[in-house]
Amino acid sequence: xxNEALAENAEPTTTLDIMANLDEVQRERFVxxxxxxxxxxxQLFREWARGKVLEAENNGVNAKSWEDNRVAFGVRxxxxxVYNMAERTMAEFEQVALSxxxxxxxxxxxxxxxxx
Numbered sequence: 001x002x003n004e005a006l007a008e009n010a011e012p013t014t015t016l017d018i019m020a021n022l023d024e025v026q027r028e029r030f031v032x033x034x035x036x037x038x039x040x041x042x043q044l045f046r047e048w049a050r051g052k053v054l055e056a057e058n059n060g061v062n063a064k065s066w067e068d069n070r071v072a073f074g075v076r077x078x079x080x081x082v083y084n085m086a087e088r089t090m091a092e093f094e095q096v097a098l099s100x101x102x103x104x105x106x107x108x109x110x111x112x113x114x115x116x
Contacts, residue, residue: 021097037086
C-alpha cells in the first residue's frame with residue numbers, strides 16, 4: 001500500500017487471555033469471527049479487497065475532477081476498512097476483554113475494602 005493505512009499484525013494479548021475475560025455470548029462470537037478470519041476464503045477475499053484499495057487509489061490519482069478524486073478516495077477508505085476488518089474486530093474483542101477484566105478488578109477491590 002502507498003501509506004500505512006492497512007493494519008499491521010500485532011499480538012498484544014493471547015487468544016486465551018481474551019477468551020478468559022469474555023462472557024459466554026462474547027466468547028462464542030469471538031470464536032466464530034476468529035474461525036471466519038482464519039479461512040482461506042477470507043484470505044482470498046482480503047487479497048481482493050487489497051486490490052480494490054489499489055484500484056481506487058489509482059482512480060483517485062488519475063481522476064479528471066476534484067469530485068471524482070474525492071469519490072475515489074472515499075471508496076479507497078471503505079475498502080481499507082474492509083481489508084482491516086479482521087484486525088479491528090479482534091481488537092474490539094480485546095478491548096471488551098480488558099474492560100471486563102477491569103470491572104472484575106474494581107469489584108474485587110471494592111469487596112476487599114468492604115471486608116475491612
